Amino acid sequence: MKKILWLLCITLFVGACSTQKPVTTKTEPAQELIAEVDLDTLDIESSVDEGEGEGEGEEEVEVETTLSPYSPTAKRVNDLLHTKIDVRFDWAKEEVYGKVTLRLKPFFNPTSTLTLDAKGMEFKKVQFAGKDQQLKYTYEDNQQIVIQLGRSFNRNEEYSIYIEYTARPKADGGSDAITSNQGLFFINPRNEELGKPQQIWTQGETEWNSRWFPTIDRPNERCTQELYVTVEQKFKTLSNGILTTSTNNADGTRTDYWKMDLPHAPYLFMLAVGDFAVVKDKWRNIEVAYYVEPEYEADARDIFAHTPEMLEFFSNKLGVNYPWPKFSQIIVRDYVSGAMENTTAVVFGDFIQKHKWELIDDSNDKIVAHEMFHHWFGDYVTSESWPNLTMNEGFANYSEYLWFEHKYGSDYADHHLLTEQGGYLGSAAGGVHPLIHFGVRDKDDMFDAHSYNKGGATLHMLRSYLGDEVFFTALKNYLTQNAFKAVEAHNLRLAMEEVSGEDLNWFFNQWYFAAGHPKLNIEYSYDAAAKEAVVQVSQTQSEKGVPGVFVIPVGVDVYANGRSTRHDIRVDQREQTFRFPASSKPDLINFDADRALLAEIEDNKTEEELVFQFKNAPKFMDRNEAIERLIGLESDQVAGLLNTALNDRFYYIRSIALDNLPEEISPELMTKLRDLAQNDKHSEVRSKALSALADTGDPQTLAVAKAAFEKEQAPSVRASALGIIYQENEEEGLALAEKLGETAKGPLLEAIAGIYTDKGDAKYLPFFEKRLKDVDGFTAISFFESYQILASAGDQATIDKTIETLKNFGTSSDPSLWRKFGAVKALNDLRNDFRVKARSASGTEKTTLSSTADRITKIIEDIKSKETNAELKSVYDQLPVIK
Structure with missing residues (x-):
């Protein structure tokens, strides 16, 4: 699973004006809230009287009197061998009508009971398959069904249980990484939301597939699978394995039969239903398929760019071919996480669904690689428990580095590593725990910057220490020795030791089983x-x-x-x-x-040493450390270094140089800026160079901007160009903004919003209200802010409508935390604005302003009281409030 670290970014945004000490660490620590586990302790005093032998003069000692929290690997009583599911749906009621047949045997010891996870279900039949007699059962806390088998079975006896049931999936929680634990989701089930497709999709991790079918919902369980799903004929379906048959029924429905012959964990089962365009590729003899909304059919291969190439690269790098019968990727609406590595059928949120031109600034390579790599580390070889989650996520995180290194070079990969290290170090400022975290109180808390970022960085250190030949040979052995098994960190250690011939307990003890970092x-x-x-x-x-x-x-x-x-x-x-x-x-x-x-x-290091390092040390991090620490120092050496940086081979260094240009721009530097704006290979550099040209007052800037706007497709460059055109000629810039406003996205949409806000005309409010639902990420924050600024200049009716619109976004079930935060931040800004205005107002105006500010306060408090995401509530509390 790919976790979206939105909180880290929001925290940086909220605290962007705070001062920082000079950079002296490898990375700039960001901040992320991490739970801290404290042990209960008791001070014990000596009861020996003074002068009684050895007790005399003893110091007080602190003795732990309770066990530390421990999250064990699930005990296996029954072994689930095969699962056969048959489901259909009532969209209006949001119900699942299911039949499941489970083939099992005792794991080792004889047993006469079977306990299944089955959350929020109503059971119609519970019996042995092929028999009519109902079995006795109890249903505990609406979570688990305990079935009496009627006699004791031994480990050599298989048995099959048949259950008919109705499931009504409902959430009772969520986390930062997975915002809802509903398990199965009906999207726009009654077709009440105009422009939104009807969909059904599942999200099983951690243990939520048991909201839509009974199973042993544990990561150390594994079975083969069949799925029959009946839907309206207009819909397409996707599940694990191969679509074996598809049968049209007389009632206008269709039954698709998906079969998975290789065993995998129940949390990796998936199902999706909806109106999708399916674009097919092939890798070797394996089908590769991309499921997107019909509007994006022509963009599917760009959305999932390099998929066959990645399959080839990872197969060769690991020495283990992709082990599954197909590889499909699907994009769904309102997804509750970043993406999920369901075996052979990866689910992505619609934030990756973009047109080709949008992908120029922001490709999906990282997340596609991450979820694909899980098919070796997570699906093929699976963490035996959630405290061992980094055995899945650390590897998936490191796949991003491996792909970038292969495809784009070591500078690109090292820049990514630096970002990942920074994410971990930032989170560690709020508390640390072991990478293998048996003391975790809630399994969902494992989805943090330790399991992901630190896990990936730790593998990189191990690779660096052992060398590539040992490291990748050992990974091949690890995969082949543990194929279709559940593992813990010691399995990896033993594989590495077997190849290297070296005891590696010292490495694993300090990096996997202890907390923190040097x-x-x-x-x-x-x-x-x-x-x-x-x-x-x-x-x-x-x-x-x-x-x-x-x-x-x-x-x-x-x-x-x-x-x-x-x-x-x-x-x-x-x-x-x-x-x-x-x-x-x-x-x-x-x-x-x-x-x-x-x-x-x-x-x-001294200034002279850092300058030398920039010019002579071989790695991106060498140059990055040098330039970051030298920025702001006034010397001829540093000035010359920035000029050198503009010609650096890696775009990020060129970008830093553009952010730190001298006040006096020489003719040579002006020529360089024009060249970068028009010809640099990276869109970020072209965009920044354009903006830098505008700041210099270069008379050629407008011509360069117009040329860029006409020929460029990258949204960031077109956004910079549009801003320059508007600055130089408002009428021409406004006309371009109005022409593009309906379809613009990302940076270009932000630029248009800025132009409309600058004009201050309320006629542009419908544009904002129409596009609010389309924005996400940082764009959402700036877009909601622009909407609020424009609306605040209107009459009271306009302001009331704006407050209601923002309230609806803040209280909605919208899975985009960016939009929710953008709406609440805009409400907070509006309240502060009215409070400031009320100070200098009098009479009726003062009363109206104060009353509106108080009303907004009540709305914000109501939103906070209803918000279930603790991290989002915490960020709300950090918003500045003017009394």
Whole structure:
């Protein structure tokens, strides 16, 4: 599953004006709220009287008197071998009418009962398959059915249970990663929402498929599968495995029969129903299919670009061919997470459903790779318990790095790694826990920046330490030895040890089973008398549960006399000094030269050393660290460095340089900016270069902007160009905005909203009201803000309508947390605006303004009281309030 770290981005947005200390760590820590587990302790005092032998003078000791929280792997009593499901639906009632046949046998010990997860169901029949006699059962807390089998079965005896039932899937919770645990969702079931398709889709992770069929809903269970689904003939269906038959029925329905002959976990079962265009590809002899809304049929191969190529790359890289009979990807509305790796049938939220031109700025490569890689790590080999989730998600996270490295090069991959490290380090500021987290209180809490970001970064460190040949050979062994099995972290350790011949407990103990990460202070010096370069390393981490000393094998590059020399060292003390031969003072000593270490590092390099590092060290992170730390320093060296950065091979460095141009623009630099605006290979650079040109007052800017607007397809570049055209010629810019407003998306939609807001004309309010439902991500925040600003200048009726519209978005079941936050933030801004205006008003005007502000306050409090997402409520509380 791909978790969307929306909260991290929102927190950055809310706190964007806070001051930061200079960059001294590998990454800029962001903030994310992470639960902290505390152990109950009790102080025990000695009861020995003074002077009584050994007890005299003893200090008080702190003794743990309760067990730590522990989330065990599910006990297996019965082994589920095969599941046969037959379902049809009542859209109006949002009910599932189902028949399920389960073939099982005792796991080892004899048993006379079967316990199935079956949440919120009504049972019509519970019996052995092929027999009419009802079996006795109890239904516990509307969650589990406990069936009496009538006699004891041993481990060599199979039996089949048949159940007819009605399921009424309802949510009773959710989390940051999976916002609803409903399991099966009816989308626009009664066709009441104009423009929204009717759909049914499922979301089984963690243990929510048991809301629509009875099963043993645990990750360490695994079975083969058949699914019969009956729907109206106008709909298409998708499930796991192969569509074996499709039969039209006399009542205008159709029954599709999907069959999965390879075993997989029940949480990976899926079903989707709706009006989809299906575009088919092929990889080797395996069908690859893309399910999209009909409007996007022509864009399907761009939405899921490189899918066959990824299948080939991962199969070759791992030495294990894609193991399943097909690979399908489907996009659904109102999805409650980012995406889900259901075996052979991945589900994505509609945020990835874009036209080809929208994908120029933001491709779907990362999320497609992530979900695909799960088909090896998660589906083929599955975490045995949710505390071991990183055995699924850490690998899927690292697949993103592997794909970027293969397709776009090491700079692109390392930039991604830096972002992932930053996400983890930011979350760690709110608390740390072991990567394998048996102390987790709620399984859904495992979907965090530890399981994902830290898990991926840890695999990268392991690869860097062992080398590619050992690492990937061991992964092949891990997959083949554990095929169709449930695993824990020790399975990976043993596979790595078998190939490397090395005991790796030290690595797994500190990175998988302990919490946190190293915090290092690095000092560099030169001992002229001894002719040695000196590196002093201090480990400063001190949090509870974090090792006081990490074992850190790392490379140090010493640059002197026109060449670099690699020295491999092992940091394994709290304070440690390393010396390396150097006939003269080095130009640079570069600790962690491979840039693989996950750590917070206070790296005390001089300005001269950082400039040298930018120009000579080989990796993106070297150049990024140097330029980030040198920004703002006024010197000729730094000014020259920014000019060099504009020609860097990687777009992100060029982008940083564009953000930090000098006030005085030379003719040579002006020429460079024009060239970047028109010819750079990356749309972000072209867009920023255009904006930079506009700030310089270059007389050629308008011509360059018009040319870009005509020839460009990238929304970000067209948005910059439109802003320049409007700035130079309002009438012409406004005409272009009105022409494109109905279809614009992303940055271009933001630019048009800004133009309409600048005009201040209420006639543009219907445009906003029509498009509010279409925006997402940061665009949603700025778009709702523009709507609120424009509406606040209207009469009281307009303001009342705006308040009601924002209220509806804030209280809706809309799965987009961005839209909900954008609406509440806009309400908060509107309230603050009225409070400020009321201070200088008098009489009736003051009363009206204050009354409206108080009404908005009640609405915001009502929204907060009804919001079930704790993280979103927390962000609401951070919004500034003017009294």
